[in-house]
Amino acid sequence: MIQKFIELGEGYADIYELIDLGSRMPDRIQHAIAFYSEKNGRPVASLSLVMKPAHQDKFQPIYICREGVPNPHEQPNQRFDLYKQMVEEAGKNVSEFTIKPSNLFPETDLFYQHLIGILRMNKFIAPLS
Template sequence: MIQKFIELGEGYADIYELIEIGSRMPERIEHAVAFYCEKNGEPQASLALIMKPTANQKFQPIYICREGIPNPHEKSNQRFDLFQEMTHKAGKEVAEFTIKPSNVFPETELFYQHLIGILRMNKFLPPLS
């Protein structure tokens, strides 16, 4: 099964699209995740929805807003609160991970491969098949 990050943006206005995706398809949400890092001296969060695999079990999308939302443990913010509210309505809790920022990787795709490894190791994604 292919698991792929679909980046909606960096969390400014696109976070509302992520919330809309989760609100319209709550039954497809497998996990909600917040990745925390420090990027350029600022505590940031990336918010993601891991969706259930497609009916044929060949693709599992992971929608993400990358590093544009302040870390809510450092500075409370409405965007994170709205994301958390949506996940609670869907019956999910937000899992939290502290990670390296994307700018330490030479390519964004390598950053996403790193996150897939973290999610697999913590059993949020099934092993390669």
Template sequence: MIQRFIELGEGYSDLYELIELARYNEPRVLHFMAFHTVVKERPVTSLAIVLKPAEEGKFQPLYICREGIPDPNHLPNKRFQLFEQAAEAQGRKVIQMDVKPSSAFAENQLYYQHLIAILRLNHYIPPLQ
């Protein structure tokens, strides 16, 4: 199975696209995720949705808006509230966790591999097969 992050942007207008993806793919949505970190002494959050793998090809997309939303634990904001409302509309909660910033990695691909490993270890996505 291939599990891959697909970056939509940093969460300004792309957050609305992320919410629409969740709405139109509701039967496939597994999790709504919030990854909290600190970038340049500023607490920020990445928002993501994890979809079930496709029937054919076994590709599992994880759509993400990376590090562009203020951390709602430090500064409540409308964008995070919209994401929470989208999760609640599907009877889900936003799973939140603290992670290293993407700047701690030489490339974004390494950062995404790190997040995939965390998600596998916590059983939010299936292990490699």
């Protein structure tokens, strides 16, 4: 199974695209994850949806809005509340991880490989096959 992050943006307005995506395909949501970090001195969240593969496909998309939403534990905000509401309406819970910020990695692809490792280690996605 190939898992890949698909970045919708950095969460300012793109979060509404993520929410719409989850609302239109609630049956495909496998996990909803909030990754928390501190970037440039600000506590931020990257919100993501791990989707089930379509039909018998060997590709698992992980949609993400990277580090554009304030960490709701530090600064409650409407964007996170709307995301959480969509997740709950889909019958899921938001899983939370504290991670290193993406700017500590020389390339964004390395940041996403790091996140895939975290998700595999915690059995949120299937191992590499």
